[in-house]
Amino acid sequence: MQVTRALLSVSDKTGIVDFARELANLGVALLSTGGTYKLIKDNGIPVQEVADYTGFPEMMDGRVKTLHPKIHGGILGRRGTDDEVMTQHGIGRIDLVVVNLYPFAQTVAKPNCSLEDAIENIDIGGPTMVRSAAKNNAHVGIVVNSTDYSTVLAEIQATGGLSQNTRFDLAVKAFEHTAAYDGMIANYLGRLVTEPAQQFSRTFNSQFIKAQDLRYGENPHQKAAFYVEAQPKEASIATAKQLQGKELSYNNIADTDAALECVKSFVKPACVIVKHANPCGVAVSLDGIKAAYDLAYQTDTESAFGGIIAFNRELDAETAKAIVDRQFVEVIIAPKVSPEALAVTAAKQNVRVLECGQWSAERSQQLDYKRVNGGLLVQDLDIGMITEGDLKVVTKRAPTEAEIHDLIFAWKVAKFVKSNAIVYAKGRQTIGIGAGQMSRVNSARIAAIKAEHAGLQVQGAVMASDAFFPFRDGIDNAAKVGISCVIQPGGSMRDAEVIAAADEHGMAMVFTGMRHFRH
Numbered sequence: 001m002q003v004t005r006a007l008l009s010v011s012d013k014t015g016i017v018d019f020a021r022e023l024a025n026l027g028v029a030l031l032s033t034g035g036t037y038k039l040i041k042d043n044g045i046p047v048q049e050v051a052d053y054t055g056f057p058e059m060m061d062g063r064v065k066t067l068h069p070k071i072h073g074g075i076l077g078r079r080g081t082d083d084e085v086m087t088q089h090g091i092g093r094i095d096l097v098v099v100n101l102y103p104f105a106q107t108v109a110k111p112n113c114s115l116e117d118a119i120e121n122i123d124i125g126g127p128t129m130v131r132s133a134a135k136n137n138a139h140v141g142i143v144v145n146s147t148d149y150s151t152v153l154a155e156i157q158a159t160g161g162l163s164q165n166t167r168f169d170l171a172v173k174a175f176e177h178t179a180a181y182d183g184m185i186a187n188y189l190g191r192l193v194t195e196p197a198q199q200f201s202r203t204f205n206s207q208f209i210k211a212q213d214l215r216y217g218e219n220p221h222q223k224a225a226f227y228v229e230a231q232p233k234e235a236s237i238a239t240a241k242q243l244q245g246k247e248l249s250y251n252n253i254a255d256t257d258a259a260l261e262c263v264k265s266f267v268k269p270a271c272v273i274v275k276h277a278n279p280c281g282v283a284v285s286l287d288g289i290k291a292a293y294d295l296a297y298q299t300d301t302e303s304a305f306g307g308i309i310a311f312n313r314e315l316d317a318e319t320a321k322a323i324v325d326r327q328f329v330e331v332i333i334a335p336k337v338s339p340e341a342l343a344v345t346a347a348k349q350n351v352r353v354l355e356c357g358q359w360s361a362e363r364s365q366q367l368d369y370k371r372v373n374g375g376l377l378v379q380d381l382d383i384g385m386i387t388e389g390d391l392k393v394v395t396k397r398a399p400t401e402a403e404i405h406d407l408i409f410a411w412k413v414a415k416f417v418k419s420n421a422i423v424y425a426k427g428r429q430t431i432g433i434g435a436g437q438m439s440r441v442n443s444a445r446i447a448a449i450k451a452e453h454a455g456l457q458v459q460g461a462v463m464a465s466d467a468f469f470p471f472r473d474g475i476d477n478a479a480k481v482g483i484s485c486v487i488q489p490g491g492s493m494r495d496a497e498v499i500a501a502a503d504e505h506g507m508a509m510v511f512t513g514m515r516h517f518r519h
């Protein structure tokens with residue numbers, strides 16, 4: 001297919017002048033809408049305005065520009081089938097359509113965007129041309145993204161046109177583009193159909209882009225792929241670059257996400273080791289990430305085998321060496337990886353090393369999804385976090401300054417441990433973690449067993465519980481193993497009993513008023 005005439009109509013005008021110039025140099029006749037036309041013409045490039053071509057002016061403040069049979073007939077006409085009718089009605093072929101749409105997303109993201117503004121930024125003529133051209137991809141090329149200008153141009157320069165493969169690929173991109181666009185509009189308007197407007201729209205429309213096919217899913221008989229957002233809001237597993245190692249698996253990605261999101265909770269140098277989606281060792285150390293790793297590893301050396309290790313600082317050679325010398329590790333992830341660290345991990349080529357970029361201290365609110373059979377649970381991501389000022393001391397004894405540091409540390413870890421979660425910690429090191437039990441008492445027992453197994457002293461450690469204690473037995477058992485201080489949300493109908501138990505044992509206890517279930 002030869003490109004003889006192109007229609008250019010873009011809101012985002014990035015790169016359009018150079019693209020138009022090169023097309024014109026190749027002898028392609030250009031048609032364009034108001035603003036795009038003016039820009040191209042002002043740059044001395046020959047171009048005809050759509051209004052001049054159709055004999056119909058743009059009207060209604062741009063609501064009608066390209067919605068004309070001479071435009072849509074020119075795009076949709078089947079070469080070899082519709083030639084006669086096209087000639088009969090004076091419709092010329094349009095071989096290439098270059099369109100990007102009114103910036104709906106940017107408009108509604110503005111604070112105080114009015115419904116009127118949002119409505120005016122719903123592009124009608126643009127998607128219509130995009131869909132026309134994409135449908136007629138057997139004869140027409142459609143470009144919706146300026147990042148494709150150079151490859152499209154190179155192909156036209158080389159062959160005078162675009163191959164069927166290229167046109168089909170561009171057409172799929174075009175339908176992906178309009179699907180995302182209409183999804184955004186439906187989500188936005190779908191929040192307004194009830195009075196008062198709701199956070200969650202009537203339908204839930206979202207688009208994710210395939211980052212990679214995976215060898216298999218959670219188990220080898222399950223097929224899987226990893227999809228990411230077009231514009232992830234912050235450094236995450238979705239933004240991570242793999243610097244070395246075997247291909248990431250489904251479970252690697254899920255566990256790396258858990259480790260990274262947990263380590264983001266800490267400001268000081270920290271290390272989180274995850275196994276099967278649960279932290280099995282976490283530590284913070286003012287001496288740096290190597291010291292944090294040593295402490296995190298101590299919590300549960302058995303579970304750390306084949307684990308995922310996340311840091312909140314650049315991975316350095318010393319830490320990398322400590323890891324690869326000591327243990328089998330599946331994935332190491334950090335905001336940055338030094339070239340020296342990479343030289344160390346290169347000796348173990350199977351180890352996956354990921355660099356995800358630096359996140360900002362201010363977490364951005366996002367949606368969290370969980371698939372259930374036949375449905376989807378959607379909620380705000382749990383970015384809730386308490387500070388020292390939020391702690392309510394409920395016992396006679398108040399925690400010491402050192403205990404407060406440990407309480408907040410243990411609380412941050414408990415947030416990332418599957419419920420029921422119990423975390424024992426001392427000196428900003430996890431001493432024992434009890435995860436994913438149906439009874440809180442059993443989680444506490446497991447935390448104690450883990451501590452004993454690791455040879456770590458529970459005496460004087462703090463205990464975090466992701467949700468309230470329904471009975472006093474949790475506190476009595478904790479006292480028996482040597483826990484001195486407890487952090488929990490509070491809110492049980494037996495809080496008074498639980499507090500009395502803590503007082504009897506001379507423990508300090510604080511309520512957070514915030515629960516962190518994780519399923």
Ligand SMILES: NC(=O)c1ncn([C@@H]2O[C@H](COP(=O)(O)O)[C@@H](O)[C@H]2O)c1NC=O
Binds near residue numbers: 009011012067
């Ligand atoms: N109404 C129409 O016929 C129409 N045709 C093209 N557009 C859009 O107008 C924009 C370009 O306008 P301009 O070239 O005037 O800057 C593009 O985003 C394009 O998608 C239209 N605008 C909105 O629907």
